[in-house]
Amino acid sequence: MNMVKLIYVFSKLNTYKQIKAQFQQITSELPALYVNSVAKALQVAEKIEKNDLPLIAVANSGSERMIEAVLKMQKRKTIVWANPHKNSLAAALKVQACYREQIGRIYAEIAEFKQKLDKIVLAHSVLNKLHTHKLGMIGKPSGWLLTSDNFSGLSVWMANPSQIDKKTNTLLLAHCSVPTKLLTNKHSRTLVTHMESDLSVALQGRLVPKEVTLLRFGKDYKKMQLVSGKVLEDPAYSSQLCRTHAKIQLNQDIERWMQASLGNHQVLIPGDWSYELEIFARLANLMVV
Numbered sequence: 041m042n043m044v045k046l047i048y049v050f051s052k053l054n055t056y057k058q059i060k061a062q063f064q065q066i067t068s069e070l071p072a073l074y075v076n077s078v079a080k081a082l083q084v085a086e087k088i089e090k091n092d093l094p095l096i097a098v099a100n101s102g103s104e105r106m107i108e109a110v111l112k113m114q115k116r117k118t119i120v121w122a123n124p125h126k127n128s129l130a131a132a133l134k135v136q137a138c139y140r141e142q143i144g145r146i147y148a149e150i151a152e153f154k155q156k157l158d159k160i161v162l163a164h165s166v167l168n169k170l171h172t173h174k175l176g177m178i179g180k181p182s183g184w185l186l187t188s189d190n191f192s193g194l195s196v197w198m199a200n201p202s203q204i205d206k207k208t209n210t211l212l213l214a215h216c217s218v219p220t221k222l223l224t225n226k227h228s229r230t231l232v233t234h235m236e237s238d239l240s241v242a243l244q245g246r247l248v249p250k251e252v253t254l255l256r257f258g259k260d261y262k263k264m265q266l267v268s269g270k271v272l273e274d275p276a277y278s279s280q281l282c283r284t285h286a287k288i289q290l291n292q293d294i295e296r297w298m299q300a301s302l303g304n305h306q307v308l309i310p311g312d313w314s315y316e317l318e319i320f321a322r323l324a325n326l327m328v329v
Contacts, residue, residue: 044093044161046072047084047110051102053126059099066097066154070161081106085113093164093323094118101127107135111142117323119160121146121153144322156315163319195219197247197308202281209294210272211254213306214282222247222310232283244283247271252288253314255307257326264326265302267292268312300329 046066050059056074066072075081088094094114096107098121111118120143122132129147136143148156197219203212223229223245232244249271256265269290278285286308290297321328 044070044095044164045088046070046095046097047075048072048097048099049075049081049103049106049110050099051076053100053102062099063097063150066150066157070157072097075103075106075110078105078109081109082113085110088114093160095160096120098122098128098132099126101131104131104134107131108138111135111139116142117144117325118142119144119146121148123147123149123153159316160319163316164323194310195221196310197222197284197286198305199284199286199308200282200304201306202285204294204298206294209290211269211288211290211294211297212281213286213288213308215284216282217242218245218247218284220245222308224248242283247284247286247308248310249273250310251312253309253312253317254288254290255309255313255317256302256305258302258329262325262327263302263329264317264321265297265300265329266314266317267297268314302329 048059048063054062056076059074063072073084073087075084085094094110094116096110096118098107107120120132120136122129122145124147132145132147136145146153146156197213197215199213199215201211202214204210205212220229220243224247229243229245231241251268251270253266253268258264267290269288269292272287272289288308318328320326
């Protein structure tokens, strides 16, 4: 089973019982492995499966060689968590200085890290599913992706930027299809013909006013653009735009968003997923723009 493997590394300054007691609120959430020697680090590293995510918790100083042993054997992205106690941060920084490209470092108290842990596990789960699930394609010209709600339990909407208002920092999205799960009550839904061809019909509706995240991958899948915002009350309908419209108040300067744009189609995800997607980008070696 692919999972996040939490590995506690600690020197002879502490005993196993002390470390287990110190991090009890974390180990109750996620099974942990304990490493107090380079030999033990190599044994643990051998057991980490291909699609597992190593997450090294640095308990104290003197553990640098153990962290390095895991990194050398795994040779992949690894999260290193340092905390403000017993020179944990100093040990993590020493190793990071030599393995900058391989390490993603988190510095947080135990209680703060516990809140981040669920999001790290979720981001890793999404990454694994992207590698193992098949995505269907519609049409050769556009190559639109068909996605499902199997990854996060959420339905998403792909739409085009149609209007931009720099004064109000708002963006109007429009598209000719929309998932029913994103819409308000059924009385706001109707069937409308296609504005360009006047042929066929499809669903039109109003999106629920709430926090959302806009996501876009670059053409070479080396970059990812994301921005959070809020769906405002539904704008007036225009027959010159695709059926469903949504006005988004961005939480980032819209000029900056435009200059960094990676393309036209945007994926709208209900909720603010910025933190989870940034973790995902780190694990997938994507640059966030």
